[in-house]
Amino acid sequence: MEEKSCYHIPVMLNECLEGLCVRPDGVYVDVTFGGGGHSRAILERLGEEGHLYGFDQDADAERNVPADLRFTFVRSNFRYLYNFMRYYGQAGCVDGILADLGVSSHHFDDEARGFSFRFEGALDMRMNQQAPRTAADLLNNDSEETLANTLYHYGEQKQARRLASALVKARAQKPFATIDDLLGAVKPFAARGEKEKKFLAQIFQALRIAVNDELGALREMLLQTTRVLCPGGRLVIMTYQSLEDRLVKNFLRSGNFEGERESDFFGNVRTPFRLINNKVIVPTDEEIAANPRSRSAKLRIAEFIGEN
Numbered sequence: 514m515e516e517k518s519c520y521h522i523p524v525m526l527n528e529c530l531e532g533l534c535v536r537p538d539g540v541y542v543d544v545t546f547g548g549g550g551h552s553r554a555i556l557e558r559l560g561e562e563g564h565l566y567g568f569d570q571d572a573d574a575e576r577n578v579p580a581d582l583r584f585t586f587v588r589s590n591f592r593y594l595y596n597f598m599r600y601y602g603q604a605g606c607v608d609g610i611l612a613d614l615g616v617s618s619h620h621f622d623d624e625a626r627g628f629s630f631r632f633e634g635a636l637d638m639r640m641n642q643q644a645p646r647t648a649a650d651l652l653n654n655d656s657e658e659t660l661a662n663t664l665y666h667y668g669e670q671k672q673a674r675r676l677a678s679a680l681v682k683a684r685a686q687k688p689f690a691t692i693d694d695l696l697g698a699v700k701p702f703a704a705r706g707e708k709e710k711k712f713l714a715q716i717f718q719a720l721r722i723a724v725n726d727e728l729g730a731l732r733e734m735l736l737q738t739t740r741v742l743c744p745g746g747r748l749v750i751m752t753y754q755s756l757e758d759r760l761v762k763n764f765l766r767s768g769n770f771e772g773e774r775e776s777d778f779f780g781n782v783r784t785p786f787r788l789i790n791n792k793v794i795v796p797t798d799e800e801i802a803a804n805p806r807s808r809s810a811k812l813r814i815a816e817f818i819g820e821n
Contacts, residue, residue, distance in 0.1 A: 523550030524751060524807040528794055529611055530554055532749040532814035538562040539608035542598070542741070544591035544734060545569065549577040551611055552584065559583055566601065568594070570641040590641065592730040595737040609747040610738055614731070614757050615810065616721070628721060630713045634692055638717075638724045648720045652689040657681045667728075667756065668719030672702055676716070718754065731757055735764045739785045742817040748786065753809045762793075765815045786815035 523529075529551055533541065537560030543552045546567035555565050556579065564583050569575070570590045578586045587597050591612070598604045616628060626637055636649035655663070657677045665673035676699060683689070683698040699716055703709040722728060738748055748765070752758035763772035768784040775783045794812040801808045 522804045522807075523548070523554070524613060524615065524804065524810045525794065525796055525800070525812050526551065526554055528812055529613075529749050529751070530558065532789065532812070533609040533611060533747050535559065536563070536608060540564050540566075540603055540606055541609045541611070542566045542568065542594070542607055543611045544594060545611070545613045546574050546577070546586065547571075547613070548574070549579060551613060553579060555611070556581055556583060566598070566603070568597075572642060590730055592733040594734050595740050598741045604741055606743050607741045607746055608743060609749065610742065612734070612750045614727075614751060615753040615806070628717065630692060630696060630717055632692065636689055636692060636695060636720075638721045640725045644725075646724060648695075648724050649689045651720060651724055652680060652695065653684050663723045664716065664719050666719075667722040668715040669755075670712075670715055670719065676702055722756070728756060728760065731760055732770060735761070735770075739817065739820060744817060744819050746817045747789070748815045748817065749812070750814075751810050751812045753811075758811050758813075761813055765813055785817060785820050787818050789814040789816055 533555065535541065535555055535558040537558070539559070540563070541555055541559075543555065543565065546552055546569040549567070552565060552567050559565060561583070564585070566585045566587055567578070568587045568589055568591045570588065572588075575586060575588060578584070585601070589597060594610075595604060598607060626634075626639075628638055636647060636652065638648040639646075651663075652660070657680075660680055661673045661677035664670040664676050670676060679698055679702070680689075683694070687694065689695060689698075695716075696713070699713070700709075703712040742748065750761050750765075752761055760770050763770050765786050765788060766772065766784065767774045767782065768786070790813065794814070796804075796807045796810055
């Protein structure tokens with residue numbers, strides 16, 4: 514099957530496949546289909562009786578769907594994982610779930626989508642272009658306090674309050690519409706050189722997370738995995754920033770997002786998962802050299818052992 518690397522290069526492909534332990538007759542879900550790189554590799558390991566479901570809320574991803582009867586594309590946010598698996602009669606029967614939480618190269622490189630400060634264009638940032646609120650809507654309508662919280666919690670900006678105040682003053686003069694509008698308001702707060710790029714990346718990350726409710730969707734999807742996986746099923750999740758990685762790590766280790774561990778009478782931690790890799794898996798130096806966007810990826814793998 515031809516790899517559509519122009520859309521997105523699949524990160525840690527072999528490690529993900531090994532983590533899933535793909536069985537020829539198994540049922541699997543790729544909740545972040547994107548360019549389909551991971552999905553096509555899973556299909557190559559499936560037999561005639563196996564099946565793969567791929568989730569993606571972006572219309573562009575549907576163009577990458579393989580012509581394969583063993584594949585079902587679900588045009589939806591993965592926060593509705595359980596509803597769709599129940600609809601297809603697979604709730605509690607899935608052998609493996611894969612989630613690659615990175616933003617695809619396609620999104621970063623498409624000037625019209627507004628995900629990158631490298632381009633001019635509209636302040637959009639919606640993964641689902643049918644969603645009602647863009648980044649411009651957020652910047653123009655959220656309160657100063659809400660903007661400050663967004664920048665602080667999702668972008669880890671120490672200057673969050675000063676930035677929010679500047680954004681409110683700027684929109685009073687002219688509503689935000691383009692990336693240049695945003696850069697004009699925030700660049701005076703940036704240091705020069707590489708630190709400026711990191712500063713802008715954090716701001717764009719914060720807005721993107723807020724526009725798409727990424728952490729809320731992630732929490733909902735993770736909670737639903739225990740109703741979708743069969744005992745012994747694998748959960749393979751790749752994160753790219755500390756906010757989502759903390760949620761995943763805590764959930765897999767303790768069954769909750771706060772990381773609070775409860776023990777049974779014998780001192781065993783109550784959790785529906787058994788960690789396959791106690792130490793997080795990261796890309797090799799060779800992979801990072803070939804695909805620099807993989808450098809921040811962290812892979813965590815767990816096996817569903819059932820609800821306690």
